[in-house]
Amino acid sequence: MATPINxxxxxxxxxxxxxxxxxVALCFAINMADGIDVTILSFIAPxxxxxxxxGADTMGLLFGAGLVGMAIGGMGIAPLAxxxxxxxxxxxxxxxxxxxxxxxxxxxxxxxxxALRVVVGMGIGTVLAAMAALAAEAAPAAQRNLAVGIVQAxxxxxxxxxxxxxxxxxxxxxxxxxxxxxxxxxxxxxxAAMAILPRQHEGMPGSGAEPAGRIGDLLSPxxxxxxxxxxxxxxxxxxxxxxxxxxxxxxxxxxxxxxTDGIYAGALYNFGAFVGTAGMSVLAVRVPLGRLVPxxxxxxxxxxxxxxxxxxxxxxxxxxxxxxxVLLQGGYNGVWPLAAGVYPARMxxxxxxxxxxxxxxxxxxGPMMGGWLxxxxxxxxxxxxxxCVPLLACAAAAFAVDRMSLxxxx
Numbered sequence: 539m540a541t542p543i544n545x546x547x548x549x550x551x552x553x554x555x556x557x558x559x560x561x562v563a564l565c566f567a568i569n570m571a572d573g574i575d576v577t578i579l580s581f582i583a584p585x586x587x588x589x590x591x592x593g594a595d596t597m598g599l600l601f602g603a604g605l606v607g608m609a610i611g612g613m614g615i616a617p618l619a620x621x622x623x624x625x626x627x628x629x630x631x632x633x634x635x636x637x638x639x640x641x642x643x644x645x646x647x648x649x650x651x652x653a654l655r656v657v658v659g660m661g662i663g664t665v666l667a668a669m670a671a672l673a674a675e676a677a678p679a680a681q682r683n684l685a686v687g688i689v690q691a692x693x694x695x696x697x698x699x700x701x702x703x704x705x706x707x708x709x710x711x712x713x714x715x716x717x718x719x720x721x722x723x724x725x726x727x728x729x730a731a732m733a734i735l736p737r738q739h740e741g742m743p744g745s746g747a748e749p750a751g752r753i754g755d756l757l758s759p760x761x762x763x764x765x766x767x768x769x770x771x772x773x774x775x776x777x778x779x780x781x782x783x784x785x786x787x788x789x790x791x792x793x794x795x796x797x798t799d800g801i802y803a804g805a806l807y808n809f810g811a812f813v814g815t816a817g818m819s820v821l822a823v824r825v826p827l828g829r830l831v832p833x834x835x836x837x838x839x840x841x842x843x844x845x846x847x848x849x850x851x852x853x854x855x856x857x858x859x860x861x862x863x864v865l866l867q868g869g870y871n872g873v874w875p876l877a878a879g880v881y882p883a884r885m886x887x888x889x890x891x892x893x894x895x896x897x898x899x900x901x902x903x904g905p906m907m908g909g910w911l912x913x914x915x916x917x918x919x920x921x922x923x924x925x926c927v928p929l930l931a932c933a934a935a936a937f938a939v940d941r942m943s944l945x946x947x948x
Contacts, residue, residue, distance in 0.1 A: 553678050554681070558678075561673065562689060564734045565692070567692065569689050570695060571723060572693055573694060575721075576693075576697075576783070577697040579784075580785070582704060582713040583601075590648065594913045597909060599906065602906050604659035608898045609895040609898035611895075612667050612895030613895030615631070617753065624671060624672040625735040628669065629735070631664035632728050635724045636661075639721030640718060641721075643715065643718025663894055663895065670689065673685045674686055674886065675883055683827065690815050691819065695808075697783075698808045700808075701802070705801040705805070755885050761881070764939055769892075769893055771935035775928075776870075777904035785905065786800075786803060787803065788800070789846075789918070799852060803856055803859040806856050806859045808863060810861060810868075811863035811864070812863075822875055827940055835930070841861045842866075846921060876940060
């Protein structure tokens with residue numbers, strides 16, 4: 539298991555505190571909001587395409603809009619958390635998410651919705667990096683992987699209920715009102731964040747303990763190899779993950795399910811993602827992430843090939859969607875405890891933010907390529923086989939990150 543490079547530097551408490559638990563719980567809730575804001579678009583995609591008469595390629599561009607925003611947030615805004623503090627940046631990110639989601643409920647054209655999804659993505663990309671750093675610093679050193687993993691589980695946990703509620707409310711409310719309601723939930727978290735987030739955290743920027751990290755430090759001799767491996771893991775993993783997250787409903791319909799059952803497949807995928815992420819978080823305390831993450835991702839590739847190649851009854855198709863969620867998102871989310879553990883506190887938000895930002899290029903390519911392949915009538919077996927290549931690359935890169943982190947003592 540990767541050892542946090544500042545595990546002995548006093549950057550976290552010796553044991554769990556009330557404040558630390560509250561911070562991790564808040565980060566879990568904020569990640570739930572991220573899950574709602576991102577996945578709701580995939581659940582309303584078939585209805586949105588029908589209402590606006592747009593094809594899969596245009597829908598792929600809309601999926602990519604939020605990811606472009608995440609890259610901007612992760613690379614341009616999140617590093618400021620190492621200079622201005624986690625609290626300010628997380629609150630600013632929540633403001634961006636809230637404004638973008640509420641305004642999305644009034645969008646009347648593809649360009650307007652695209653621009654608003656970029657704004658939402660900027661907030662999400664920022665808050666993901668800052669939360670991973672904050673959760674790692676709020677937890678005891680021995681529990682950091684568990685804390686960061688728990689935070690990551692908020693995303694699929696919320697996505698499950700988003701799918702179930704969308705399946706029920708979409709025919710009644712329509713997709714505009716659903717987007718507006720999702721934005722309202724994000725707004726509610728703002729006062730909670732103001733109350734819980736610490737104004738100053740020991741060892742964090744502004745405490746005088748260490749100078750804030752610089753972007754150039756990520757590629758310094760001490761960090762270059764693990765930074766490049768981390769970027770590769772995130773890029774390849776997000777390419778596959780966002781292809782599945784964005785298109786799971788549509789792919790399930792192509793596999794023979796009805797629209798409602800397709801949304802339920804999305805719900806089961808995300809429930810599996812929650813189970814897998816929670817399971818990974820618990821196992822990470824005992825099993826080296828360098829073994830656990832690759833094993834889960836390889837298993838996800840096998841499940842994807844079966845999903846795309848074998849005709850199955852509805853129940854079996856839904857069960858396999860669940861299994862893909864367990865293995866794919868559970869395995870990929872193990873990358874973030876690794877990421878939070880390979881940089882010191884002074885540059886952790888910068889390191890994780892740039893990994894998120896550069897990785898979003900893969901997240902943009904994944905759904906867009908899927909849209910192009912589906913528009914070209916590519917058979918499902920070919921579609922899923924194509925995405926097994928970056929999945930295996932992600933597994934290899936995650937293994938490399940773990941190996942290169944074992945001997946760190948800075």
